[in-house]
Amino acid sequence: MSLSVLMDSSSPTILLHPSIEPRDETGSVLFDPSKLQKQSSLPSEFIWPCGDLVHTQEELNEPLIDLGGFIKGDEEATAHAVDLVKTACSKHGFFQVTNHGVDSNLIQAAYQEIDAVFKLPLNKKLGFQRKPGGFSGYSAAHADRFSAKLPWKETFSFGYQGLNSDPSVVHYFSSALGEDFEHTGRIFQKYCEKMRELSLVIFELLAISLGIDRLHYRKFFEDGNSIMRCNYYPPCNNSGLTLGTGPHSDPTSLTILHQDQVGGLEVFINNKWYAVRPRQDAFVINIGDTFMALCNGRYKSCLHRAVVNKERERRSLVYFVCPKEDKIVRPPQDLMCRSGGPRVYPDFTWSDLLDFTQNHYRADVATLQSFFPWLLSSNPTSNF
Numbered sequence: 001m002s003l004s005v006l007m008d009s010s011s012p013t014i015l016l017h018p019s020i021e022p023r024d025e026t027g028s029v030l031f032d033p034s035k036l037q038k039q040s041s042l043p044s045e046f047i048w049p050c051g052d053l054v055h056t057q058e059e060l061n062e063p064l065i066d067l068g069g070f071i072k073g074d075e076e077a078t079a080h081a082v083d084l085v086k087t088a089c090s091k092h093g094f095f096q097v098t099n100h101g102v103d104s105n106l107i108q109a110a111y112q113e114i115d116a117v118f119k120l121p122l123n124k125k126l127g128f129q130r131k132p133g134g135f136s137g138y139s140a141a142h143a144d145r146f147s148a149k150l151p152w153k154e155t156f157s158f159g160y161q162g163l164n165s166d167p168s169v170v171h172y173f174s175s176a177l178g179e180d181f182e183h184t185g186r187i188f189q190k191y192c193e194k195m196r197e198l199s200l201v202i203f204e205l206l207a208i209s210l211g212i213d214r215l216h217y218r219k220f221f222e223d224g225n226s227i228m229r230c231n232y233y234p235p236c237n238n239s240g241l242t243l244g245t246g247p248h249s250d251p252t253s254l255t256i257l258h259q260d261q262v263g264g265l266e267v268f269i270n271n272k273w274y275a276v277r278p279r280q281d282a283f284v285i286n287i288g289d290t291f292m293a294l295c296n297g298r299y300k301s302c303l304h305r306a307v308v309n310k311e312r313e314r315r316s317l318v319y320f321v322c323p324k325e326d327k328i329v330r331p332p333q334d335l336m337c338r339s340g341g342p343r344v345y346p347d348f349t350w351s352d353l354l355d356f357t358q359n360h361y362r363a364d365v366a367t368l369q370s371f372f373p374w375l376l377s378s379n380p381t382s383n384f
């Protein structure tokens with residue numbers, strides 16, 4: 001038996017691993033996704049509790065919002081979109097958008113480029129593995145961070161700042177993956193630019209729907225540092241026993257997700273799981289915990305997960321919008337005046353919540369609820 005200290009759930013724990021080889025330099029088990037897929041049995045690290053595995057066949061009836069009219073400034077279309085956003089976000093925080101202005105060729109190119117990254121041999125991918133405490137880079141099942149309830153996925157993530165046509169994504173790909181990936185970097189640079197533009201459009205829609213200054217959230221997020229995450233879910237012989245992404249709400253502010261045609265994204269509403277139908281021409285939008293705090297809980301950040309498929313691999317492209325790290329997350333004054341209600345959450349910064357989810361707590365159903373006591377104990381002067 002070898003002893004290693006790994007972070008798991010809400011607090012660091014000391015865990016004993018049986019000596020399965022190979023391991024990485026931290027002593028964590030190193031899973032090779034291409035070998036795992038061929039195995040008939042599932043390593044116990046990937047088995048999730050029965051309660052998280054409840055199966056569903058029901059589809060979510062989330063609104064499909066045509067953004068075309070709103071983007072053009074059409075009043076009637078805007079009023080309709082605002083109504084749909086308000087209802088969806090008050091109930092569960094999920095909706096899909098079409099006519100979003102992102103070229104379908106760019107989306108397809110992003111999938112094609114990221115497929116090439118995930119298809120690299122494991123030793124190459126480990127060359128740009130996520131570093132402890134950071135979020136950029138490759139991860140195989142997050143096995144370097146957690147020792148149980150491992151997600152059946154590989155991920156590749158990087159940050160995007162988006163200020164003054166900064167080519168940081170191209171640089172990240174060339175420096176981390178090598179010059180051969182400069183083209184991939186260009187595609188993802190473009191993809192992130194488009195995601196940023198779309199997010200700012202959606203922030204205007206959210207502000208109008210909350211009855212506050214239309215530009216408030218747009219301005220708040222204009223200098224944000226977002227996270228792009230590409231997910232690859234290999235087929236799994238034991239798909240009923242594991243999850244691709246476990247139940248969680250996004251700690252970030254707004255998520256813009258594209259899923260391929262396989263399907264697997266599910267949302268938990270009123271005690272039931274609902275599948276989100278894959279639509280090639282649409283992005284799934286959902287409210288994250290940080291936006292829930294920015295609107296004093298008026299809009300919900302809802303529990304969701306990704307299930308895996310027995311026969312088919314699945315991919316998703318996820319853009320997480322985050323505020324600039326040291327900006328104070330606090331609902332706007334006009335929202336507080338209108339609602340007259342008390343503050344639901346204390347002030348915090350995205351930098352604190354990011355640190356919490358990367359170094360102290362695995363994002364799940366209770367991230368915010370666990371974050372505030374942690375924050376207040378480390379910074380007792382935080383405002384309400």
Ligand SMILES: C=C1C[C@]23C[C@H]1CC[C@H]2[C@]1(C)CCC[C@@](C)(C(=O)O)[C@H]1[C@@H]3C(=O)O
Binds near residue numbers: 151248
């Ligand atoms: C700040 C973040 C933590 C996670 C990556 C970004 C945005 C979403 C978070 C995550 C996807 C929520 C589910 C659990 C998680 C561990 C995962 O399965 O990938 C989360 C991310 C993470 O900590 O890597």
Ligand SMILES: O=C(O)CCC(=O)C(=O)O
Binds near residue numbers: 245304318
């Ligand atoms: O892959 C998916 O459909 C969902 C992934 C997700 O929820 C996440 O990365 O936060």
Ligand SMILES: [Fe+2]
Binds near residue numbers: 248250255304
């Ligand atoms: Fe998520």
